[in-house]
Amino acid sequence: MSLLYQLHCTRRMALKTMALSVASITLPITLTNCRSKQKSIRHIVTLSFDDGFKQSSIRTAEIYEKYHLSACINVIASAHLNTFRLPNEYHKWPVGDFGLWNELKARGHEIMPHGYDHSNLSQMELSKAKDQIMRCFDVFSRELNGFDSKESVFNFPYNASTPELENWLAEQVKAFRTGGDPINPLPYKNQKKLTCTSYGPENIDNHLKQEIERLLSRPSGWLIYNTHGLDDEGWGPMTSKCLDETLERLIKIDTVAILPAGRALNTLG
Ligand SMILES: [Zn+2]
Numbered sequence: 001m002s003l004l005y006q007l008h009c010t011r012r013m014a015l016k017t018m019a020l021s022v023a024s025i026t027l028p029i030t031l032t033n034c035r036s037k038q039k040s041i042r043h044i045v046t047l048s049f050d051d052g053f054k055q056s057s058i059r060t061a062e063i064y065e066k067y068h069l070s071a072c073i074n075v076i077a078s079a080h081l082n083t084f085r086l087p088n089e090y091h092k093w094p095v096g097d098f099g100l101w102n103e104l105k106a107r108g109h110e111i112m113p114h115g116y117d118h119s120n121l122s123q124m125e126l127s128k129a130k131d132q133i134m135r136c137f138d139v140f141s142r143e144l145n146g147f148d149s150k151e152s153v154f155n156f157p158y159n160a161s162t163p164e165l166e167n168w169l170a171e172q173v174k175a176f177r178t179g180g181d182p183i184n185p186l187p188y189k190n191q192k193k194l195t196c197t198s199y200g201p202e203n204i205d206n207h208l209k210q211e212i213e214r215l216l217s218r219p220s221g222w223l224i225y226n227t228h229g230l231d232d233e234g235w236g237p238m239t240s241k242c243l244d245e246t247l248e249r250l251i252k253i254d255t256v257a258i259l260p261a262g263r264a265l266n267t268l269g
Helices: 054-066 098-106 126-143 163-169 205-216 240-250 261-268
Strands: 025-030 036-041 043-050 072-075 110-113 153-155 175-179 193-196 221-227 256-258
Touching: 043 054, 043 205, 043 240, 043 261, 054 072, 054 098, 054 240, 072 098, 098 110, 098 126, 110 126, 110 153, 110 261, 126 163, 153 261, 163 175, 175 261, 193 221, 205 221, 205 240, 240 256
Parallel strands: 043 072, 043 221, 043 256, 072 110, 153 175, 175 193
Antiparallel strands: 025 036
């Protein structure tokens, strides 16, 4: 089965096209400088950055752009408002606003919802949890250029969901991310539930490296690792140096693609 998918292009990298099969993805890459090569993708790595800290998000985007990659940044709909109540001490750093999110999206990064106010939706009545998610989508629809909830990946705060909420949400979105085994199967049609791990509150560098090794030791798979801020920001931060070195290493491995979650799913076209 051959399926086409157009990846984000930077100024220097005009077009990447990916054809997908169940066990691997063949990735012919065409560059503006006329170089081309074939990549047979068996591993996908998604670093799924939550909470939208301003400084970390800007730095994350810069590091991804250094390697012509798109970052996956999940933000809280109301975190930039004065009325926002910090969910806990791990949210005390300044966050970006939709001006920044629109700019990063225009630069090719993926901006996805991470709740209206970061409430734990698994601990609410179902109807209230649904209302919170719809409020979140309303803000995104109003504030984020080109946002379509049906094409979005909803990232549960605390990676906490319930079967009832998941069943309902599956009809509202392209997919959702919650807690579970971080090594998912490669993208397939109608894949709704994405599972991830995270680590904290201390630095995650070593844990992330271990999870990447675990992925690469398998014949195939899609690692979704829930990251937060960089350096000193957020719960379970990673160092900028680790992010830079991780991307530099992974882009050299022919079996690996580094993609935001929504874009990885869109490989199915
Ligand atoms: Zn969060």
